[in-house]
């Protein structure tokens with residue numbers, strides 16, 4: 001039987017579950033690698049498309065996928081409403097195949113759905129799919145012994161170790177490495193999350209010396 005996420009049901013509603021305003025990460029990406037003709041972006045686990053559509057509206061050439069049919073249908077609808085073109089399709093983060101290279105690859109709230117055996121191959125793949133000087137942006141909830149599990153924890157989400165995300169990018173330039181603890185009220189019960197955020201650049205220039213800094 002095909003694996004169906006709870007998101008499929010949530011996205012079936014007329015309203016946009018996550019709203020239509022872009023995440024702050026989009027503004028961070030624009031500063032790091034501003035839009036220009038031919039600059040390609042991939043949004044992995046795009047949900048209902050709020051970030052992908054915003055990035056397209058800024059002039060990027062955007063590809064976006066999600067495992068949910070309803071999410072992709074809404075992404076396409078949002079793109080039409082905003083009069084932008086976007087390449088949106090259904091795919092699974094665990095086995096997607098795209099024969100393209102990208103300047104920016106990002107994913108918010110989704111890499112925890114990678115199964116254990118696919119985590120290392122996923123990062124090898126997205127790093128290979130990134131153009132020289134391109135950017136990868138990821139975030140993921142991580143477990144800490146002093147923070148209780150969220151009450152609405154989804155059993156399909158893998159618990160990541162603190163710092164694990166950063167370890168896949170030791171050969172790239174870190175633009176941002178963050179770990180933050182914040183309050184959350186999802187499910188109506190206040191709780192805490194710890195989240196790791198990584199922004200890394202595929203630096204492929206010459207070996208740097210003190211004259212370069």
Ligand SMILES: C[S@@+](CC[C@H](N)C(=O)[O-])C[C@H]1O[C@@H](n2cnc3c(N)ncnc32)[C@H](O)[C@@H]1O
Nearest residue numbers: 007018045046047066067092093108109110113
């Ligand atoms: C927390 S939501 C984030 C959605 C979107 N990135 C946003 O910020 O609005 C996580 C997304 O991951 C998607 N997802 C879950 N499992 C997936 C998988 N195996 N492959 C691709 N997407 C998946 C869900 O459908 C959902 O849209």
